[in-house]
Amino acid sequence: MRMTDIEKATKNLLDWTDTDEWAPRLFEVHMDHLDVAADVLDVDEHEVMEMLGDAAEMLNPFILEDFFTARFGEDGELNAIDDYLKRRGWRESDSARRYLEALRDSTPSLYEVVDIDPGRSLTVRDLLVPGEEMTVKEKLGSKAASPWDRLAARIVTVNEEKAFTGAILAFRPDATDDLLLAFDTMVKAKTKEFRKKSRRAAATGRKRGRRSTAVPPQLREQIIRSLPCAQVFTHFWILDRLSRALAPLPELRNTDDEAMLLCEVRFPIIGDKERISALLDGIEGFERAADGAAHWRWCAPGSPTHRLARVREGDPVAASENATATTNLGIAGITGGALMLSVNSRERAERGQKLLSSRLGDLVGPALTSSQDPYQALRAHQAEPKQTDTVSLSAEAVQAMHSYLDAHYRNTLDEPLPFLGGKTLRQAVKTRKGRKEAVDWLKQLENMEYRRAADQGHKAYDTGWIWQELGIERTDGHSSS
Numbered sequence: 001m002r003m004t005d006i007e008k009a010t011k012n013l014l015d016w017t018d019t020d021e022w023a024p025r026l027f028e029v030h031m032d033h034l035d036v037a038a039d040v041l042d043v044d045e046h047e048v049m050e051m052l053g054d055a056a057e058m059l060n061p062f063i064l065e066d067f068f069t070a071r072f073g074e075d076g077e078l079n080a081i082d083d084y085l086k087r088r089g090w091r092e093s094d095s096a097r098r099y100l101e102a103l104r105d106s107t108p109s110l111y112e113v114v115d116i117d118p119g120r121s122l123t124v125r126d127l128l129v130p131g132e133e134m135t136v137k138e139k140l141g142s143k144a145a146s147p148w149d150r151l152a153a154r155i156v157t158v159n160e161e162k163a164f165t166g167a168i169l170a171f172r173p174d175a176t177d178d179l180l181l182a183f184d185t186m187v188k189a190k191t192k193e194f195r196k197k198s199r200r201a202a203a204t205g206r207k208r209g210r211r212s213t214a215v216p217p218q219l220r221e222q223i224i225r226s227l228p229c230a231q232v233f234t235h236f237w238i239l240d241r242l243s244r245a246l247a248p249l250p251e252l253r254n255t256d257d258e259a260m261l262l263c264e265v266r267f268p269i270i271g272d273k274e275r276i277s278a279l280l281d282g283i284e285g286f287e288r289a290a291d292g293a294a295h296w297r298w299c300a301p302g303s304p305t306h307r308l309a310r311v312r313e314g315d316p317v318a319a320s321e322n323a324t325a326t327t328n329l330g331i332a333g334i335t336g337g338a339l340m341l342s343v344n345s346r347e348r349a350e351r352g353q354k355l356l357s358s359r360l361g362d363l364v365g366p367a368l369t370s371s372q373d374p375y376q377a378l379r380a381h382q383a384e385p386k387q388t389d390t391v392s393l394s395a396e397a398v399q400a401m402h403s404y405l406d407a408h409y410r411n412t413l414d415e416p417l418p419f420l421g422g423k424t425l426r427q428a429v430k431t432r433k434g435r436k437e438a439v440d441w442l443k444q445l446e447n448m449e450y451r452r453a454a455d456q457g458h459k460a461y462d463t464g465w466i467w468q469e470l471g472i473e474r475t476d477g478h479s480s481s
Contacts, residue, residue: 109153112125122141130182136155141168153165254344339364
């Protein structure tokens with residue numbers, strides 16, 4: 001693929017800084033970005049990069065761009081881009097020089113994706129300095145992004161078009177909350193200093209008139225832009241990445257509060273398959289596939305939340321009941337010469353084996369059970385070669401899946417939820433705090449559904465009706481977090 005003028009200029013700049021004059025300064029900036037994580041983890045900076053593994057490939061460009069904006073010398077008179085443009089800028093195009101100048105003067109911020117035009121642009125809002133939404137030209141990123149993604153990035157304007165620079169760090173919702181709290185704490189501390197200075201100035205007569213502690217509207221932006229934002233972003237991003245990578249894997253449990261273990265019970269078929277199918281149709285809790293195929297869903301009454309709440313005493317939703325909802329216990333199917341039952345715990349495998357053996361009698365032979373740890377299954381799946389072609393679901397399959405999601409999320413609106421303290425979403429939106437929690441839930445839901453659709457190669461599920469059902473405008477989610 002042919003390189004653009006801007007890509008060529010960036011490569012030339014990178015080559016220029018790989019000299020005895022600039023390389024030590026780049027190393028210094030790199031270490032500054034790693035030192036907090038190194039202190040927290042009690043390792044050196046090089047070990048931090050080793051621990052990050054492949055993720056370091058995302059971090060390095062972000063640190064490099066911070067180096068390009070950094071100033072050195074007693075009076076800040078030295079800058080890598082200034083030096084390059086002075087000595088070699090003549091060989092770059094006008095647009096490339098303007099891009100390098102814009103990069104040199106840029107500051108990073110944390111942006112939330114609020115709209116996507118795939119292959120063209122992203123519409124984002126600044127989470128650190130609230131203001132108007134911006135439409136940013138972004139071809140590749142707009143194809144991979146999902147609504148409500150949070151991105152630490154730089155936006156530059158070249159030839160009257162806004163665009164992201166090359167380095168972007170994506171943050172999870174939990175990490176974003178911690179990051180925003182840290183910035184708010186720093187802003188409050190700086191604001192307090194400003195107010196103290198204002199009071200001292202008034203007391204000594206240097207400021208006349210009525211004494212005021214009001215903070216100018218632009219003060220937050222001034223404070224934010226004066227902070228080493230790039231380093232704050234990398235500190236939080238590194239620690240979030242490594243805390244998840246180093247944390248022990250959580251114990252997975254199903255809705256019967258049983259340790260999860262992927263089990264497959266195999267019954268060799270001895271008798272007539274049609275007779276076996278008829279008997280399975282008559283077992284309470286076994287529902288045949290809608291298309292009539294020899295596959296059954298083994299289910300139990302009660303939603304997953306309520307089933308688990310009944311098992312775990314003291315849960316705030318335990319007293320609630322949802323008789324219309326059901327929970328999947330397993331999947332059964334006749335394949336070749338065997339009846340297979342797939343479940344997610346050893347206890348369910350044993351219950352299912354006893355149930356089917358008692359109903360099917362001598363139509364099937366002795367059962368053989370195999371099992372696999374869910375984390376082992378996940379690692380095996382990740383190790384499989386990726387398919388180069390995306391297999392899209394049929395329109396009928398997508399419609400069926402969306403219909404299922406309609407029913408699932410409609411039930412969820414009236415279901416007491418633990419993260420809301422046992423309230424339903426409809427109840428939660430009646431308070432300011434609950435409304436914010438509902439908005440956060442909707443954002444994560446929309447983000448998840450968009451990503452799932454992208455992975456499966458079909459149109460994303462439309463969550464717009466849920467916003468309307470809860471009386472929340474989608475623009476309510478754009479307010480400052």
